[in-house]
Amino acid sequence: MPAGRPIPEASVARLPVYLRALGSLAQRGVATASSEELAQLAGVTAAKLRKDLSYLGSHGTRGVGYDVALLQDRIAGSLGLNREWRVAIVGVGNLGSALAGYAGFSERGFQVVALLDVDSHVVGTRIGELVVDALADLEAVVAEQRVHIGVLAVPAEAAQEVCDRLVAANVRSILNFAPVVLQVAPDVTVRKADLSTELQILAFHADKEKP
């Protein structure tokens, strides 16, 4: 992995978007792209894209552009995608089972290795390749399956407790779909994926348009 100063958080958040843009170019057989072309695909300005990429080191060629395959590899490397990430989904209701069936997980090396639920009617049922484990066994399952990332698809009331148990079981990365702010130690990374927050932000903008 390239050395250098830390990559700004705002840039990190855009790297996956660049990676996707590169993926679609690669699929179309495009070998080289300029910052202008890439930026267009990614929905950012060319200056911003070049600045972001510069944090990963110097991987373009002046006068030519970026080699698509090479840049894909560099971004994937910076994001830590050259390894397997083992994911547990906690809460196998509507949303949880949709996530369990989501193909996008495996595409980038994220492997769902465990499903957990509190409901005894759901525990033991099969979803895809996996059998749902009991929430009571969370600690054992996380250890056995060497889970790195926890996805919370439980009701709001249960989210903090499940989060605490995941953290105690050494999971340091959590994707939270429950509409609550999780309180965690500073070494734990929580990303929120909160539908109702997003809708409310949309409402704000929509309401300003037609007053």
Add this chain to the structure above:
Amino acid sequence: MPAGRPIPEASVARLPVYLRALGSLAQRGVATASSEELAQLAGVTAAKLRKDLSYLGSHGTRGVGYDVALLQDRIAGSLGLNREWRVAIVGVGNLGSALAGYAGFSERGFQVVALLDVDSHVVGTRIGELVVDALADLEAVVAEQRVHIGVLAVPAEAAQEVCDRLVAANVRSILNFAPVVLQVAPDVTVRKADLSTELQILAFHADKEKP
């Protein structure tokens, strides 16, 4: 609605979080809260919270704090939540049907009024109170149901086209679950809710921890 300068985008994005914190206080029967208490619940600093709230006008009482019910009302007002928002979900696969069944929608005045899908096996089936309409009828359905917000739960390949049709049908707010950057006119607001992006950001941080 209170007049004043525009609310910074970063503040807007936190208002829903404050609203949720206030909701849980209200439910517990708490009538008043200080910026310190609210900030703790929302996972931000007290200074930031006060600054954010100051954009909505002056709704606290020095020496006392904020009236929970009043502040709820003010924030909801600023976000445009004192009206009904009519939502169409396009794409009724795993994710789309999970979203259709998601209770969190209705809680804040977001009413799902239409489900659309391209698959003729799905069209005509009932999900909750709604019957799935054909994607071909998108324009008619959007008009009849007076849809304000479109939720895209279609495959990546279909997302841009559906987006274009929604925009042409006068939908100006789009929540996009598909892993693509949508190209839209500047008067259209797109929020992305992209699972794989979030996982990749988590991977970045996790990878830095254990090198």
Add this chain to the structure above:
DNA sequence: TAGATTGTTAATCGATTAACAATC
């Protein structure tokens, strides 16, 4: 009045943009 806490100002920090020298 004394204690508490807001609302706001000023200082700091980080992110974006514009411009261009370096260089393929």
Add this chain to the structure above:
DNA sequence: TAGATTGTTAATCGATTAACAATC
């Protein structure tokens, strides 16, 4: 060499933080 495009620097902008006067 001439044209194109990166990588970086400096200027600008916006967001966060700290501090405190205003005021309940």
